[in-house]
Amino acid sequence: MTKYSFWIYLLLFFLQTTICLADSRTAPKQTPEQFVRNFYQWYFEADKKSVADRNDEIFKYISPKTVEHIRSNIRGSDEYYVTKANSWTDAWTKVKIIVSKTIYMNNNVCLVPVTFNVEAEKYHVIVFVDKKNEGMRIIKIADLYPYS
């Protein structure tokens, strides 16, 4: 028996590591940072073809109520809701997205600060992410300007 015990241990070791690896691969845990980064990457890519606010894929990232708000305001306001910028120049196609560390608020909500580097300009926003419902959803995007 002792003759094989080494091989049995070795086998068990490999079994365990493969199970662990498989497990972590099937259930990737997405952090709010990754979620927000994916959202903006998708948004800027989709916006090159047509208005991303009108694309229904937006529901994967933003809560229905907030999407409704963004769409109802699409012509009324001169500000882009998700970037908080007033104008959309060609420079935005080369935007650099910098996602800062998540700030956890309570069991459901966390805030993710994002900076957009557009040539020499910097735009700061704070993305409010809620994970109350299945998966994460953005419920609000705030700029850093005073109440208006």
Next chain:
Amino acid sequence: MKSLLYTLCTFLIYFYAPANYTAYCAEQTAEALVKEFYAWYIAEDAKDEGIPENNDAIYNYVYICTVNKLRMNYKKGIISFNYFYQSNDFDSKEDTIYVAPKSIKVSDTISIVPIGYTKEISMVVFVQHENGQFRIIKVEDFNQEY
């Protein structure tokens, strides 16, 4: 005798100076301002002499443009709830606002301070740091989407 006095003085300086220094610094933080503001605001509100936004002492805590805009919007009836509580159900005679012990810097001039009705955080206060002064610029609530 003289040397004893010197040592005593040195000790005094060593022990008191840092304490005063930290106390001085503690006053100059975003979270301290928010805490002071809510203590003042709730006490003022409890007096039932109209909304505290109309008291000019609010300029000590809140950014001038924010105050002016709030006064205008209250007058026009654009805001139907209390902005600083983000609610209509807050009882200034009984309820309190919990202010998180630490603010978080989000840009060169802006910090955010988490607050709530209990220790469960439900809002954030945005504080601007400019020309050595801290001022509240806005409040955002988690319950209201967009």
